[in-house]
Amino acid sequence: MKSGFFRSLWIGLCASYILLLIGAAVFAPWIAPYSYETQNREAILAAPSPKHWLGTDELGRDVFSRLLYGARVSLGIGLGVESITIFVALLLGTLAGYFRGKIDTLLMRFTDAMFAFPDILLAILILGISGPGFQGVLIALAVVNWPSMTRLVRGLTLVLREKDFVLAAQSTGAPGSWIARKHLFPHLIRTVFAVSTVEIAGLILAESALSFIGIGVQPPYPSWGSMISNGRDFMRSQPSLVFYPALALSMTVISLTFVGEWLQDRWQLIDRKSS
Amino acid sequence: MGRLITQRLLLAIPTLLFISLLTFCMGYFAPGDPVRIIAGEKADDAAIERVRQQYGLDQPPHIQYLRFLTNALRLDFGISYYNQRPIGQIVREGILPTATLALCAILLASTLGMTLGFLAAWYQGRAVDKISIVVSLLGITVPNFVLAPLLVYLFAVQLRWFPVAGWGQWIYIVLPAVVLAARPTAFIARLARTSASETLGQEFIRTAYAKGLSGFQVFKGHVFRNAMLVVLTGIGNSFGFLLTGSFIVETAFGIPGLGYKSVQAVLQRDYPVIQATTLLFAFLFVMINLLLDLTYSWLDPRIKVQGRTS
Numbered sequence: 218m219k220s221g222f223f224r225s226l227w228i229g230l231c232a233s234y235i236l237l238l239i240g241a242a243v244f245a246p247w248i249a250p251y252s253y254e255t256q257n258r259e260a261i262l263a264a265p266s267p268k269h270w271l272g273t274d275e276l277g278r279d280v281f282s283r284l285l286y287g288a289r290v291s292l293g294i295g296l297g298v299e300s301i302t303i304f305v306a307l308l309l310g311t312l313a314g315y316f317r318g319k320i321d322t323l324l325m326r327f328t329d330a331m332f333a334f335p336d337i338l339l340a341i342l343i344l345g346i347s348g349p350g351f352q353g354v355l356i357a358l359a360v361v362n363w364p365s366m367t368r369l370v371r372g373l374t375l376v377l378r379e380k381d382f383v384l385a386a387q388s389t390g391a392p393g394s395w396i397a398r399k400h401l402f403p404h405l406i407r408t409v410f411a412v413s414t415v416e417i418a419g420l421i422l423a424e425s426a427l428s429f430i431g432i433g434v435q436p437p438y439p440s441w442g443s444m445i446s447n448g449r450d451f452m453r454s455q456p457s458l459v460f461y462p463a464l465a466l467s468m469t470v471i472s473l474t475f476v477g478e479w480l481q482d483r484w485q486l487i488d489r490k491s492s
Numbered sequence: 493m494g495r496l497i498t499q500r501l502l503l504a505i506p507t508l509l510f511i512s513l514l515t516f517c518m519g520y521f522a523p524g525d526p527v528r529i530i531a532g533e534k535a536d537d538a539a540i541e542r543v544r545q546q547y548g549l550d551q552p553p554h555i556q557y558l559r560f561l562t563n564a565l566r567l568d569f570g571i572s573y574y575n576q577r578p579i580g581q582i583v584r585e586g587i588l589p590t591a592t593l594a595l596c597a598i599l600l601a602s603t604l605g606m607t608l609g610f611l612a613a614w615y616q617g618r619a620v621d622k623i624s625i626v627v628s629l630l631g632i633t634v635p636n637f638v639l640a641p642l643l644v645y646l647f648a649v650q651l652r653w654f655p656v657a658g659w660g661q662w663i664y665i666v667l668p669a670v671v672l673a674a675r676p677t678a679f680i681a682r683l684a685r686t687s688a689s690e691t692l693g694q695e696f697i698r699t700a701y702a703k704g705l706s707g708f709q710v711f712k713g714h715v716f717r718n719a720m721l722v723v724l725t726g727i728g729n730s731f732g733f734l735l736t737g738s739f740i741v742e743t744a745f746g747i748p749g750l751g752y753k754s755v756q757a758v759l760q761r762d763y764p765v766i767q768a769t770t771l772l773f774a775f776l777f778v779m780i781n782l783l784l785d786l787t788y789s790w791l792d793p794r795i796k797v798q799g800r801t802s
Contacts, residue, residue: 333507334514335777337736338770342518345758345766422635426736429637430743432758442637449641449744452649459645463638471633 228479231472238469242288249282254437262455271461274444275451280458283439284465290440291469294354294424295417301359302416303409306366311397311405313367314374324371328364336361340427349432354424362420369412370405377404407484414477418470425466441466500785504778511774515767516560520553522763529573569768574760579768582753586769589659590749593741594734596669601676602727608677609684610719614711616689624681631678636737640671640744657746668745672737676730680723687722691715721792728784735773 241248250270251257257269257277265272271280313321331339340357347353377383377400386396425442427433434440441462448458519526528535531543544550547570548559563569569579612624634642647667648656654667691697692715700710738751746752750769757765 330507330510333778333781334511334774335732335735337739338773338777339514341739341754341758342515342766342770345761345763346518346522348761349758426635426637426740430739430755432755445637445641446744449644452641452645456645459638459641463641466635467633467638470635474633 224479228476231475234468234472235476238288239292241285242292245282245285245289249279249285251279251282253283253286253439254278255282262451262458265457272455272457274447274458280444280461283444284441284461287439287441287444287462288465288469290351290428290434290438291421291424291466293351294358295420297355298358298362298420299413299417302362302366303413305363306370306409307402307405310367310370311374311401314371315378315393315397315401321371324367328368331364336423337426340423341432344427344432349435351434351438354427354433357427358420358423361423362416366409366412366416370409373405373408374401377401408481411477411480411484414473414480416477418473418477421466421473422470496789497786500782504782507778508775511778512561512564512771513557515771515774516557518770519560519763519767520556522761524761524763526573526763530571564768564771569771570764572762572765574757574762574765579764582765583750583768583772586748586750586753587772588749589747590738590742590751593665593668593672593747593749594731594738596665597672597734597737598676598727598730600669601673601680601730602723604673605677605680605726606684606723609681609723610688610711610716612681612685613688613692613715616692621685624685628678628681631674631681634674636671636674637740637744639674640667640741643667643671644744657744659745659747664745664747668741668747671744672734672741675733675737676727679730679733680726683726684719684723687719688715691718721788724784724787724791728781731777731780735777 255278257263257273257279259277260266260269260273261277262275263269263273263277269279269281271284273279274283309320309324313324340361343357343360344353347356383396383400386400391399424433425440425445428440428442429446431443431446433442436443444462445459445466448455448462451458527540527544527547527549530547531540535543548556551559567580567583569583571578572582608624608627612621615621644656644667647653655664658664697710697714700714705713738749739755740751741747742749742752743755750773754766754769754773756762757769
């Protein structure tokens with residue numbers, strides 16, 4: 218993957234897959250040949266056919282359609298949680314990094330304590346209160362996810378606040394909120410975006426894991442994780458029930474990770490040149 | 493050393509208090525009245541009031557928290573909402589499978605990961621190295637809830653070497669332990685490879701060869717010892733994966749451990765059980781980290797007492 222051409226090709230493939238997936242998720246109700254819960258009693262555990270492209274599951278539901286609706290869950294959780302994370306990180310991270318003082322100490326101590334608490338435990342604890350389901354997973358993963366990004370933004374802000382252009386702005390008496398808007402955010406946004414792409418991959422995996430163990434998105438709504446979990450009972454007759462959602466999941470996670478890391482590489486180069 | 497241990501123990505206390513406060517809040521704000529569940533469906537108002545007083549649930553929250561804390565220290569978490577059994581008993585049953593599984597997985601991951609990593613570093617660029625890179629890439633990218641059905645399909649359904657799921661004899665441990673060990677193995681192999689190849693590039697390695705030591709002696713005396721510290725960090729960090737993995741692996745293989753029990757408790761809205769398992773897991777996690785920190789400073793006195801080493 219070192220050669221430039223093949224790397225570009227690979228990243229292009231990954232990026233196209235992600236765009237395709239987003240399209241599939243958004244337009245799932247129009248693309249999917251069936252609804253995610255339509256049961257075809259005539260075709261239970263059917264093999265792939267023109268009627269059911271990827272076959273059907275134990276209740277005669279179309280696997281291809283369920284995969285498309287599952288993409289909605291994965292991307293919905295990924296993007297939803299990451300948006301909350303970015304909002305909190307930009308707010309708290311810049312506040313703490315720019316003004317230092319008590320907010321900073323408080324943020325650092327609090328996030329330290331959060332890091333000492335294993336993520337999955339906290340997520341399970343929160344799901345215990347909220348109950349399983351899309352909303353519960355969204356809240357649980359958002360609570361677990363915000364500290365690391367906030368620490369990153371804080372660290373970057375600490376460096377930025379010493380830069381000449383920030384000092385110059387300060388000396389002209391510009392208010393903090395203006396400096397944040399005009400000088401801090403534009404510098405932070407690329408790093409945040411690139412890191413987010415990689416984080417979304419992790420979030421999609423986490424959602425699938427929670428749905429796999431049964432405390433994520435609840436049936437009949439499909440999630441790739443719960444599809445894998447259900448398919449395990451039919452391993453002997455229909456291993457593809459596990460295979461397709463696992464493939465969709467792996468491709469998504471790998472694509473997001475590669476694109477995110479590529480963005481990080483690329484933008485760091487530009488940053489180094491321009492500074 | 494004594495001072496270090498006390499200092500570390502004192503540092504762990506605020507973390508544990510924070511965790512206990514979180515778990516307490518979770519139970520406190522959870523929907524439903526625990527008293528009604530303890531007293532039973534048919535209890536009249538007087539009986540409910542008696543139970544409320546008996547369990548101290550009429551007290552203000554901070555008193556309740558202190559009570560929760562002292563009870564937790566005695567491993568007394570009350571009774572399960574779901575089947576009215578004492579939670580201490582439920583938790584005690586769960587510890588053994590989880591600990592057995594974790595121990596097998598960490599042993600497997602350390603031996604396999606270190607072997608792979610060191611071999612890869614020693615034969616850099618050769619076939620072993622490439623295999624180890626592929627194995628670690630797979631171990632890190634394939635999530636364990638995908639690996640579990642895959643291995644079950646291959647080794648339980650097709651080859652029939654191992655049972656599909658269950659718990660009891662040693663043969664039931666193999667597949668779950670392999671699944672649980674996959675990610676730590678990859679992680680440890682990568683760390684071992686990086687740190688060993690870094691050491692191999694040092695000048696004292698050339699000196700060691702120059703004074704006539706054999707390849708094995710150089711490896712044993714210089715590479716292994718230097719890389720060990722990094723590898724140990726990897727093993728330590730793997731406990732996090734083991735914890736996350738135990739929820740998934742125990743559910744996937746139907747193993748009645750702590751992870752499985754907490755997942756069931758979430759599904760049954762059995763709040764005291766969730767509290768108990770969370771607290772126990774968190775306690776173990778903090779304690780293992782503490783032990784590792786102490787081991788590092790014992791192995792490498794250059795690591796100072798202040799702050800975390802990572």
